[in-house]
Amino acid sequence: SLAIVTLSMLFMLFLGLYLYRHDQIGAQSFFASLVLQSSTFGPFLALANLSTGLSSTLGAARRVLTLFDEEVTVRENEKGACPESSAMAVENLAFAYDDQAILESLSLSFPEGKITGIEGRSGCGKSTLLRLLMRFFDPQAGTARLGDENLKDVQTDFLRTKQSVVLQESVLFTDTLRNNLLAAKPDATDKEIRRACKKASIDTFIDSLDQGLDTMLAESGSSLSSGEKQRIGLARAFLHDGDILLLDEPTSNLDALNEGTILRALDEEAKGKTVVLISHRKGTLSFADHIIEMEELHSHAVQ
Template sequence: MNYFRQILGFAKPYRGYALLNILSNILYALFGTLAMVSLFPMLNVLFDKTKRLEVKPEWEGFSGLKNYAEDYLNFFVTQKANDGNDDVLIFMVILVVSMFLLKNVFNYLAMYFITFLRNGVLKDVRNTLYDKIVSLPLSYFSEKRKGDTIARISSDVQEIQHSFLSILELIVREPLMIIFTIIMMFLISAKLTFFVFIFIPISGFLISLIGKSLKRKSDRVQKEQGKFLSIIEETLGGLKVIKGFNAEKIFGNKFRESTTQFFNFSNTLLNRQNLASPTSEFLGITVISILLWYGGQMVLKEKTLDAGLFIVYMGLAYNILTPAKAISKASYSVKKGNAAAERVLEILNTTSPLEDKPNAITKEDFTSNITIDNVFFKYEDELVLKNFSIQVPKGKTVALVGQSGSGKSTIANLVTRFYDVTEGAITIDGIDIRDLSKSSLRSLMGLVTQDSILFNDSVKNNILLGKPKATDVEIIDALKIANAWEFVKDLPNGIDTNIGDSGNKLSGGQKQRLSIARAVLKNPPIMILDEATSALDTESERLVQVALENMMKNRTSIVIAHRLSTIQNADNIIVMQKGEIVEQGTHIELLQKNTVYKKLVEMQSFD
């Protein structure tokens, strides 16, 4: 129920619709009960059982409600008959039809109002979940399957709507229908109603036995769905490699294995769930059958119950079956929805270790230096950086070089605070970056990564991420600085041309230059370049290198380089091995030392 309460918290903005739904459901339950009771006077007229009553009955309080209602109807029918009116039956038919009409009108209104609440909660849960996913650190998703996350924000949230939120329709309507019906049943015959109540707990116990394992079975289904969505996501992302290595069969088998598991788990779950309705209906009919026997005794032998009232009583008893079935079915849905809610709330309730401090500082400028002071860092157990210390003065370019795995890219992740240091501190102008708001920290920085991360949108909208309110002139200026305007101006729609999924309509060099243009447009005081040219051919590298040099003018830059030809003009080159600094200096100074850096340069000169 704790999950249910948390999900219901999202319904607060829609409480007006909830109140209108409750009011409509109250009237639905009332007229639904009266619709059945209104059959009694019609049956009396049909069988000419109406008691002739010439004197209008007097109200004697709620204790005599049943007799007063019955006498008043008899008085009404008597008056019509005395007036020579033969349309009493028509009036009774209109009464019955009116009751059923009102019942269904309020049923529609109840569903109409709840629709806004259900879809509103669905929208808000998805929006909150998306915001949470975006706010969580990269480390949270390093072990997660993307497909599983997609399953949680799509099918799991949908399951919450179908299960938990369907309960909102039942909380008022079905219990009230049962309560109003039972009140009428008591008024007709308390003895018969007490007899019915002996069997209701037995039926409820038998129904509850079916639903106990639904949550566990539902959890298996949802996890397997996340698994095959992950396989789809990996297939689409790596289609070139799959085709190149003729690995279609391998991935096809993985996908079929997952969908077969999903098929088996779903069958088990749904077959168990499908037991709910027939079981509750059979138990209900069993109770009705016992009622027929016991009530028949009261009508035929004991003569303590009127035959017309007994028929109405049977109708009322059957009237309980539909809401009882709905409640039992809903209880199974809650168990199924519990698993979905648990998976959704697992993300929503996750506390990010990178949350801003309550009094986080908003920094709007960069004035002196970036200092990385005695930093240690590990992703899991093994240290990636050990006692790492450098200073990057304003306006200078510091380059980090070294073999793969030496910890270069980790520095970029720590300075941008995608991760927090294990020990030590990183400061900007003497302020620990953990004391800054993440938003203000990252607004001081531009990032160009090895993988050109572009989106399925126009050139313009991809670049506008750097400065959402920039003009077309500013965009074109940024493209020129990034050496990208030369190809963008020849695209079919210029800057409004869609570049495809991940920018796949462009070459590697073109994509990288657009990434640089995005960083240029942002115009931050600090630039971080994470192996921005390592994936490019020689010609593309030359064009991108010119673009990078244009961009780094008068800026503070941390350059992580694989190709050493790109950082020869850096003010300070840091050579790293296994997370430690082995030497540092300018390009010429390091060559003169004739140690690690020179060996790296010589190795690359043979490439």
């Protein structure tokens, strides 16, 4: 397409010169024809470039359509029960990812107002159990309960409001720190955000940033250390302030000083709440009222 553009411009130039030389057109018409002709190339070039843009557009469309075709694992319950109780339990629970069995005949209870610690070897299914308690998946057999209700019968929105969670890896968005925190409570005031950040021991870090809470985070928070990401995850949980607190290795990336500050905040925060605390650290687990030892693959958990 560039060759065509160049050739036709040269052709126009020589034709114009020829006609001008033979007094068939004036200088004005000569220049006007050149300008007018060159301004017609924009749409022509855009059309010629369509093929390059088209393939990436089709690629993007394919990715979006794949997402639409994704089967829903858990159907949200819109009009279900909203139990008062914050006690949770699992009964005869069995769960497998595809055909890889992870949990079998697991029965545990997480009493209201108590901190239940869970420890066990890496890969034994602790995070999986937490996902089942949040109903990210439904179990293949047995039940997970909130109060007396099967989680399947509990209104999903209500469950999300009731539970605060710190995942093993905090999910951060390419947005400002403030908006990342607001994901946990969209209508929170700056004062509430500051209080949550203080409890999560991330306030001094935020104050040290030039733009404070308005600092933009890089993609998936790659501009932060693992410990900072984890503390942002904790600040979110403090901000959300649900009756049930689910913590998956909340201190794994923290130094002793930060761990101490956070455990003290947790201790205060946990009063009257149901807390599930997964950890490999003895210091963190010592905050639990009782500890469950999970054993690899459907071994009987001892409470």
